[in-house]
Amino acid sequence: MVASLxxxxxxxNMLTALMNGRALTASELAQEAGITPQTASSHLSKLEAGGLIEPEKQGRHRYYRLTDPDVAGVLEGLAGLAARAGHMRVRTGPKDPALRRARICYDHLAGDLGVQMLDSLRERRLVKQKKQDIELTVEGERFLARHLQISPDMLTHPRRPVCKACLDWSERRHHLAGTLGAAMMKRFTELKWAARDATPGSRVVNFTRAGEKQFAALFGSGHE
Amino acid sequence: MVASLxxxxxxxNMLTALMNGRALTASELAQEAGITPQTASSHLSKLEAGGLIEPEKQGRHRYYRLTDPDVAGVLEGLAGLAARAGHMRVRTGPKDPALRRARICYDHLAGDLGVQMLDSLRERRLVKQKKQDIELTVEGERFLARHLQISPDMLTHPRRPVCKACLDWSERRHHLAGTLGAAMMKRFTELKWAARDATPGSRVVNFTRAGEKQFAALFGSGHE
DNA sequence: ACAATGCTTCGGCTATCATCGAAGCATGAA
DNA sequence: TTCATGCTTCGATGATAGCCGAAGCATTGT
Structure with missing residues (x-):
């Protein structure tokens, strides 16, 4: 049953494209497999029904990832068997280095730096993440007020959550979204740490030298 | 590629029938899968080309087994994934206990006891087996002369090998065939250790109580 | 020698399923 | 709101591949 899938x-092709553990949109998977989006949609439904992949809705995108490391393991095993008398298969990811580094995702920071920021917040227990939901801890509130002058009052909004995990396009891991994510990006801009690129339609975010330093001080990886 | 197989x-169905590590004939596999022999033949060719199974020719039968424990492992993994939202599949083997215990295979001993005998011979280096070919060692010749009054002269035959590994029907492991296998069965009969069952067409071999004891003394498993 | 058994090859039929065009929803952008 | 984008559903087409009947080899048994 599952083998026929x-x-x-x-x-x-779709599954091997997902083997790196990252998530891909339906369109990307379609292109990866060399088929039209309609056909891909059908395939993705079947794979999901078979429990091999799991969707994550993100705006008008639909990201798919392998449900389990076990699935990857079985696929790895199949590839191993095929390698005895067959062929292989590989692919790469996006391209523009600046985009991968830092960019706007709607209204918040995405890319390598965005993922790094959420990782840092999680590591220091400033936020608590369960699945897709993120909660700001008391320590987190203190941190924001102290280092970024962001008070909890600024984060209330009629129909938008304060914190949310957003799947990152280039890193394929989560970064911080929601009103908090937007507020932080806004603050970075106000503090002249970073600015959106001037060229129209670009989503690149350029950090100043000083801004990059400050950002690293707050959310750097060698931070503890 | 291999997954489509x-x-x-x-x-x-065929592969799961082979999951116990034993070998099955093409006809048996056809019946297992509920298809005609022609169709099964086609499938078996493909599985062999894909390196999943290996054939072993045995007279007019053709036994197939999984090439590798690795193959079984991958199949096991697939079954595991399928178990999360699907069904299972099992089967059993032959039936008659007496047949499984000891029976005639052409002119030599087969069944549990036959396999046990070859195992014992191999273990004590009385024979050397490479693939399908078995050679009698010097120690083996001495052993035969001493305990069963079988001299090497009795084993020569124009167009038949002295020793040969024969795939066992019920155990699906090798037992001893060739002129040696035939000579030993003949000797067992002469010594009144065993006799073919009286009912016509039966392949069952009945061991006497004394014969069973002697046999165990020579080829018993707790032997060393 | 001949017959019987086990398996394979060949040819044609059929059904399944991947594929795409077109249209419909949903979400985000202006 | 209106438009654009991403994805899904529907319907029809077409090709791949499983399936069996008939015939052909190969091996064994008489």
Missing amino acids: VGDPARA | VGDPARA
């Missing part, structure tokens, strides 16, 4: 070439 | 229901 992996058996189809198009689906196999 | 496992994907087909008929082939999947």
Whole structure:
């Protein structure tokens, strides 16, 4: 049953594209498999029904990832068997280095730095993340007020959550969204730490030298 | 590629039937999968080309087994994934206990006791087996002369090998065939250790109480 | 020698399923 | 609101591949 799912070439291409553990949108998977979005949609439904992949809705995108490390393991095993008398398959990811580094995701920071920021917050227990939901801890509130002059009052909004995990396009891991994510990006801009690129339509975020230093001091990886 | 092989229901049934590590004939596999021999032949060719199974020719039968424990492992993994939202599949083997215990295979001993005998011979280096070919060692010749009054002269035959590994029907492991296998069965009969069952067409071999004891003394498992 | 058994090859039929065009929803942007 | 984008559903087409009947080898048994 499940083997027939992996058996189809198009689906196999999709699954191998997901083997790195990151998530891809339906369109990307379609392109990866060399088929139209309609066909891909059908395949993705079947893979999801078979429990091989899990969707994550993100705005008008739909990200898919392998449900489990176990799934990846079985796929790895199949690839191993195929390697005895067959071929292989690989692919890479996006391109623009600046985009991968830092960019705007709607109204908050995304890219390498965005992911790094959320990682740092989580590591220091300034936020608590369960699945997709993120909660700001008391220590987190103090941190924001102290270092970024952001008070909890500024984060209330009629129909938008304060914190939210947003799947990152280039890193394929979560970064911080919600009113907090937007507030922080706004503050970075106000503090002249960073600014959106001037060229129209660009989503690149350019950090100043000073801003990068400050950002690293707050959310750097060698931080503890 | 290899996944599509496992994907087909008929082939999947065949493979799961082979999961116990024993070998099955093409006809048995056809019946297992609920298809005609012609169709099964096609499937088996593909599975062999894919490196999942290996054939062993045995007279006019053709036994197939999984090439590798690795193959079984991957199949096990697939079954595990399927178990999260699907069904299972099992089967059993032959039936008659007496047949499984000891029976005639052409002119030599087969069944549990036959396999046990070859195992014992191999263990004590009385024979050397490479693949399908078995050679009698010097120690083996001495052993035969001493305990069973079988001299090497009795084993020569124009167009038949002295020793040969024969795939066992019920145990699905090798037992001893060739002129040596035939000579030993003949000797067992002469010594009144065993006799073919009286009912016509039966292949069952009945051991006497004394014979069973002697046999165990020579080829018993707790032997060393 | 001949017959019987086990398996394979060949040819044609059929059904399943991947594929895409077109249209419909949902979400975000202006 | 209106438009654009991402994805899904529907319907029809087409090709791949499983399936079996008939015939052909190969091996064993008489």
